Amino acid sequence: MAENDCRTNLIAAAIPMFAAKGLNGVSVRDIAREAGVNLSMISYYFGGKEGLYAAVLTDQFASLLKIEDIDRMEVDTLQKFEMYVRAIVTRYREYPYLLRFYTSELTNPTPCFETIVKPAIKRVIEILITAFSKGFSHQEFRDNLHPVDSVLSLAGMINFYFLIEPVTEGLIDHSQNRDEELIRHIMDIFTRGVLKS
Amino acid sequence: MAENDCRTNLIAAAIPMFAAKGLNGVSVRDIAREAGVNLSMISYYFGGKEGLYAAVLTDQFASLLKIEDIDRMEVDTLQKFEMYVRAIVTRYREYPYLLRFYTSELTNPTPCFETIVKPAIKRVIEILITAFSKGFSHQEFRDNLHPVDSVLSLAGMINFYFLIEPVTEGLIDHSQNRDEELIRHIMDIFTRGVLKS
DNA sequence: GTCTATATTGCGATAGAC
DNA sequence: GTCTATCGCAATATAGAC
Numbered sequence: 001m002a003e004n005d006c007r008t009n010l011i012a013a014a015i016p017m018f019a020a021k022g023l024n025g026v027s028v029r030d031i032a033r034e035a036g037v038n039l040s041m042i043s044y045y046f047g048g049k050e051g052l053y054a055a056v057l058t059d060q061f062a063s064l065l066k067i068e069d070i071d072r073m074e075v076d077t078l079q080k081f082e083m084y085v086r087a088i089v090t091r092y093r094e095y096p097y098l099l100r101f102y103t104s105e106l107t108n109p110t111p112c113f114e115t116i117v118k119p120a121i122k123r124v125i126e127i128l129i130t131a132f133s134k135g136f137s138h139q140e141f142r143d144n145l146h147p148v149d150s151v152l153s154l155a156g157m158i159n160f161y162f163l164i165e166p167v168t169e170g171l172i173d174h175s176q177n178r179d180e181e182l183i184r185h186i187m188d189i190f191t192r193g194v195l196k197s
Numbered sequence: 198m199a200e201n202d203c204r205t206n207l208i209a210a211a212i213p214m215f216a217a218k219g220l221n222g223v224s225v226r227d228i229a230r231e232a233g234v235n236l237s238m239i240s241y242y243f244g245g246k247e248g249l250y251a252a253v254l255t256d257q258f259a260s261l262l263k264i265e266d267i268d269r270m271e272v273d274t275l276q277k278f279e280m281y282v283r284a285i286v287t288r289y290r291e292y293p294y295l296l297r298f299y300t301s302e303l304t305n306p307t308p309c310f311e312t313i314v315k316p317a318i319k320r321v322i323e324i325l326i327t328a329f330s331k332g333f334s335h336q337e338f339r340d341n342l343h344p345v346d347s348v349l350s351l352a353g354m355i356n357f358y359f360l361i362e363p364v365t366e367g368l369i370d371h372s373q374n375r376d377e378e379l380i381r382h383i384m385d386i387f388t389r390g391v392l393k394s
Numbered sequence: 395g396t397c398t399a400t401a402t403t404g405c406g407a408t409a410g411a412c
Numbered sequence: 413g414t415c416t417a418t419c420g421c422a423a424t425a426t427a428g429a430c
Binding site for chain 2: 020021022023024025100103104106107108109113118121122125126129144145146148149150152153155156157158159160161163164166167168171172181182185186188189190191192193194197
C-alpha cells in the first residue's frame with residue numbers, strides 16, 4: 001500500500017460503516033478489513049477508534065459549513081432561504097452519509113457532538129436567523145412570527161424529508177429527479193407561510 | 198424484589214439508557230445495576246439484550262399509535278392536522294425518550310426497525326396523507342401541491358423542533374411553556390402555505 | 395424466580411520484529 | 413510505515429445451586 005493511502009482508505013471505509021451502525025456498532029477489525037489495511041494502522045494514524053471517528057466527522061461536517069457563503073450574498077431574504085434549501089439538498093446528494101452523522105450525533109451524542117457537530121449546525125442556524133431577522137425588520141414577514149421557530153420550520157421541512165426516507169421510500173420517489181420539485185414545493189409552503197399577504 | 202417487578206424495573210431502567218446511547222452503547226451489566234436487578238434476569242425475562250430492547254420499543258411506539266384516533270374524527274381537514282401536531286407534542290412530553298428511539302432507528306436501524314418502528318411511523322403518515330387527499334379533493338388546498346410532500350413538511354416542522362433541541366437550547370425556550378405558541382406558529386405557516394388564498 | 399460463578403467470545407490497543 | 417502476535421479487559425449468555 002503506497003504512502004499514506006492507509007489513512008485515506010481507512011476514512012473512506014469507515015464513513016459508510018459508522019454511518020450505518022454508529023460509533024459503537026462497528027469494530028476496528030471490521031473497518032480495517034474493509035479498508036484492506038492492517039488493524040494497527042488505526043492507532044498509528046488516528047490514535048484509536050474514536051480518533052478515526054472524529055476524523056470522519058471533521059471531514060463530513062466541513063462540507064456543511066460551505067453553506068456559510070449564503071451569509072455574504074447580496075440577495076433578498078427569501079432568495080437566501082431558497083439558497084439554503086438548495087445547498088442542503090446538494091450536500092446530502094454529494095455526501096450521502098452526512099445526514100446520518102447529523103441525526104446520530106443529535107440523538108446519541110459522542111464527545112464529537114460538542115466539538116464538531118454542534119458548532120457546525122449552530123452556525124448554519126444562526127445564519128438563517130440573521131437572514132430572517134433582517135427581512136423581519138424590513139417588514140417583509142408577518143409580524144407575529146418568531147424568527148427561530150420560523151427558520152427551524154424551514155430546516156425541519158427539508159431535513160425531515162431525507163430523514164424519513166426509510167419509511168416513505170415506498171410512497172414517494174426520493175431520487176434526485178424530484179429534487180427541483182421538492183425545493184419548489186417547500187419554498188412555496190414556506191413563502192406563503194411567512195410572507196405578508 | 199416482589200413478583201415480576203424485575204421485568205418492570207428492567208424496562209424502566211433501560212428506556213433512558215438505550216435512548217441516550219443506542220442498543221450498542223449500553224451493556225446489560227449497566228442496565229441490571231441501574232435497575233437493581235440481577236444480570237441474569239435479562240435473559241430470563243427477555244431472552245437477552247435484544248429482547249429487552251424490543252420490549253422497550255414496543256412500549257414506546259404503542260403510544261405513538263394512539264394518534265390513529267384522528268382518522269375517525271368528524272372534523273375538517275385543517276383541524277385534523279392541528280390535532281396531529283398537538284398529539285405529537287403531547288406524546289413527546291409524556292414520553293421524553295420516544296423521539297430518540299424514533300430517530301435512532303431511522304438513522305441506525307436495528308432488526309426492530311422493520312417490525313416495530315417502520316409500521317408505526319408509516320401508519321401515522323398514511324393517516325395524514327388520507328386526510329390531506331380528502332381536503333384536496335374538496336379543493337380546499339392549492340392544486341399544485343403534492344399530498345406526500347405537504348404532510349411530510351408538516352411532520353418535519355414539528356419533529357425537527359424537538360430533534361434539534363440539543364443545538365438550539367441556548368437560542369430558544371424548549372420548555373412546555375411555549376408549546377401552545379409553537380403549535381400556533383407551525384399551524385399558521387402550514388395553513389397559509391397550503392390553503393387557497 | 396433469583397442468585398453466584400463461570401464459559402466463551404470479541405473488543406481496543408500495543409509491543410516488538412522488520 | 414507496516415506487520416504479527418498477544419495482552420488485558422469487557423461483552424453476552426448460561427449452568428447450576430438455592
